[in-house]
Amino acid sequence: MGKALDGVRILDFTHVQSGPTCTQLLAWFGADVIKVERAGAGDITREQLRDVAGADSLYFTMLNHNKRSVTIDTKNPEGKLVLEALIQKCDVLVENFAPGALDRMGFTWERIQELNPRMIVASVKGFGPGPYEDCKVYENVAQCVGGAASTTGFDDGPPVVTGAQIGDSGTGLHLALGIVTALYQRTMTGRGQKVLAAMQDGVLNLCRVKLRDQQRLERTGVMKEYPQYPNGTFGEAVPRAGNASGGGQPGWILKCKGWEHDPNAYIYFITQAPVWVKICNVIGREEWATHPDYATPDARLPRLKEIFAEVERWTMTKTKFEAMEILNEHDIPCGPILSMKEIAEDESLRKTGTIVEVDHPVRGKYLTVGNPIKLSDSPTDVKRSPLLGEHTDEVMAELGYSREQIDALRAAGAI
Numbered sequence: 561m562g563k564a565l566d567g568v569r570i571l572d573f574t575h576v577q578s579g580p581t582c583t584q585l586l587a588w589f590g591a592d593v594i595k596v597e598r599a600g601a602g603d604i605t606r607e608q609l610r611d612v613a614g615a616d617s618l619y620f621t622m623l624n625h626n627k628r629s630v631t632i633d634t635k636n637p638e639g640k641l642v643l644e645a646l647i648q649k650c651d652v653l654v655e656n657f658a659p660g661a662l663d664r665m666g667f668t669w670e671r672i673q674e675l676n677p678r679m680i681v682a683s684v685k686g687f688g689p690g691p692y693e694d695c696k697v698y699e700n701v702a703q704c705v706g707g708a709a710s711t712t713g714f715d716d717g718p719p720v721v722t723g724a725q726i727g728d729s730g731t732g733l734h735l736a737l738g739i740v741t742a743l744y745q746r747t748m749t750g751r752g753q754k755v756l757a758a759m760q761d762g763v764l765n766l767c768r769v770k771l772r773d774q775q776r777l778e779r780t781g782v783m784k785e786y787p788q789y790p791n792g793t794f795g796e797a798v799p800r801a802g803n804a805s806g807g808g809q810p811g812w813i814l815k816c817k818g819w820e821h822d823p824n825a826y827i828y829f830i831t832q833a834p835v836w837v838k839i840c841n842v843i844g845r846e847e848w849a850t851h852p853d854y855a856t857p858d859a860r861l862p863r864l865k866e867i868f869a870e871v872e873r874w875t876m877t878k879t880k881f882e883a884m885e886i887l888n889e890h891d892i893p894c895g896p897i898l899s900m901k902e903i904a905e906d907e908s909l910r911k912t913g914t915i916v917e918v919d920h921p922v923r924g925k926y927l928t929v930g931n932p933i934k935l936s937d938s939p940t941d942v943k944r945s946p947l948l949g950e951h952t953d954e955v956m957a958e959l960g961y962s963r964e965q966i967d968a969l970r971a972a973g974a975i
């Protein structure tokens with residue numbers, strides 16, 4: 561079976577996490593992704609957080625599946641010529657260098673357009689145009705400047721960053737969408753274009769409910785589903801909401817049986833209005849179904865703490881999985897707090913290809929996330945990440961270089 565992006569060639573100039581997330585997705589959809597790395601060094605993550613001596617780190621392997629690796633010194637004049645040949649051959653150049661690095665290398669938008677007017681140039685940067693456009697940015701910086709950190713955590717504690725890599729992997733996802741959209745537009749215009757996904761913008765896009773709440777707060781001075789209501793105070797900006805739900809159905813994390821020794825013996829419980837009567841029945845508070853203080857969502861808002869405490873009295877008598885089973889029988893939305901260990905061992909996630917075991921010639925077998933987006937006509941087949949420069953000769957030959965030329969370029973340090 562063919563793949564959705566068969567025939568699309570990506571010149572992958574990305575490193576670390578944000579850009580590689582994007583190009584890995586494109587590779588999973590069938591694009592030929594040629595990762596350009598510096599000879600001898602490669603993507604810095606190959607050696608970061610290593611767990612097996614001498615093997616590419618999991619940080620690298622889990623972000624670079626299904627790609628080919630070529631080494632080119634793009635600051636060497638002969639190396640530049642190889643890169644030019646690649647630019648002429650490829651459809652998309654993806655990069656996430658620090659601002660200005662591509663220009664300093666001599667590959668400005670104008671120069672790239674001269675070489676290949678159909679080329680799409682896609683970039684991740686920390687910030688869009690503005691006062692911070694020249695700044696380098698990593699994941700947690702993006703979370704802080706995109707509104708996630710100020711709205712995450714508890715009211716009485718400092719801002720908190722989340723474990724979900726919304727700045728890096730989140731922006732990579734945004735960029736991938738921009739690229740396929742530009743490819744689609746090119747089928748009509750015949751022209752390439754620039755695609756920019758700024759990490760601050762990507763994080764803010766994922767935090768939009770907090771921008772919604774900022775405006776609600778300014779209009780009404782209060783947000784009744786937040787834990788600060790009714791006894792706490794609200795300031796000028798959206799406060800940290802603990803584990804409150806970001807939607808219109810109040811929720812909270814509740815203890816389950818074993819919480820005293822298991823840090824993940826908890827469940828997320830949602831007091832969804834349509835199943836309120838069932839909730840009352842399950843927890844043994846049948847009278848709340850009709851009592852005027854509890855029967856309607858509005859009446860419940862000032863009493864959420866008391867209600868969750870009562871539900872917790874029930875969840876503490878069940879394990880998180882028992883609670884999940886019982887609540888689901890009644891259509892009550894909830895979710896057990898799963899540890900990474902439980903997720904890694906989850907057979908159903910392996911069956912769907914969401915978690916995949918991969919064999920690597922140096923590190924052996926390891927687990928990785930597979931493609932989270934499933935296309936029925938373009939299934940993903942996860943292949944191991946390339947060794948540094950593993951495909952240099954192969955790609956050079958495809959570009960028309962002879963054996964002698966390849967050897968000479970290598971001797972000159974250009975590849």
Ligand code: COA
Nearest residue numbers: 576577578597598633634635656657658661664686696697
């Ligand atoms: N041959 C020769 N030189 C190469 C090369 C190659 N194949 N590949 C990269 N380089 C050079 C670049 O030209 C640059 O040189 P310059 O500084 O002289 O212009 C240099 O390597 C370093 O690139 P840079 O991107 O500045 O790396 P860094 O390690 O200093 O910074 C980041 C890393 C992530 C902070 C920075 O790249 C960045 O802010 N990127 C944009 C935002 C982003 O994606 N952040 C998230 C990362 S997960």
